[in-house]
Amino acid sequence: MKITPEIEKKCDELMGQYPKKKSAAMMMMHLIQEKCGYFDDEAILFVAGKLGVEPIEIYGMLTFYPMFTQKPRGRIHIKVCRTLSCALAGSVEFGRELAEKLNCPVGSTSGIYTIEFVECLGNCAKAANVQVNDRLFEGVSREGVEDFITKIKTLDASGDLEPKSAFDKPQGGIDVNSPAYKG
Ligand code: FES
Structure with a gap:
């Protein structure tokens, strides 16, 4: 590095x-x-x-913090929510099926893919949820795994899965040198 x-x-x-x-x-x-x-x-x-x-x-x-890693991840980072609402909606079965179809075991990286189970993605009402890079996919199901794979491949080919930078723009935050800062 x-x-x-x-x-x-x-x-x-x-x-x-x-x-x-x-x-x-x-x-x-x-x-x-x-x-x-x-x-x-x-x-x-x-x-x-x-x-x-x-x-x-x-x-x-x-x-x-799980968002940091000591190992390089694949270009397509798939996070499958396994917390209660999503688990009840079948997310674990979805994740396992997806892992098998992509030949990438959950918790590992294979080629361009990394698949992980994660905790609540904050969209419980639309369970089951999966996040792929910056995009959220709601209401996924095991039966829809093939369609899901087709969708992410299409989005990837068009560049629409490219992660957005949080830093390549002017930063907000506090200017400690500003007279308005009272800290
Ligand atoms: S339990 Fe999955 S988004 Fe909250």
């Missing part, structure tokens, strides 16, 4: 948005995840060094 000068510059900008640089930890980690795809030792040491904390603190966050 290579932390580029652009990534480092963005990290410096993020740290500038908080009264204490340590407070930028989560945003920096989201940035590294988005730009590098995963965390290796270099990335952990980089973030820790920037924030002035021990690497174990970054490692702790990395292993606690």
Whole structure:
């Protein structure tokens, strides 16, 4: 993994948005995840060094939050909700069927696909839910797995599954140098 000068510059900008640089930890980690795809030792040491904390603190966050990973994921990241509403609507069976059809066991990466079971995606009323990169698919079912695969392949071919960057635009947040900031 290579932390580029652009990534480092963005990290410096993020740290500038908080009264204490340590407070930028989560945003920096989201940035590294988005730009590098995963965390290796270099990335952990980089973030820790920037924030002035021990690497174990970054490692702790990395292993606690499921959106961060230590392994590269496939280009198409499929998250199948297995929490109650979705499980009752058949999401687990859907996930297993999908894994078999794509030849990619749940919890692993195979070719362009990564499939995971995840907890609630916050759309329980439309269970069962599956998120593919940034897109949410509602009301999926085991019987519809073939159609689902066709749909994601079509969306991928047209570029419509491309993840959107959270960082390639001007950042909001607090300007601590602004006279309006009272912190
Ligand atoms: S239980 Fe699946 S979205 Fe909430």
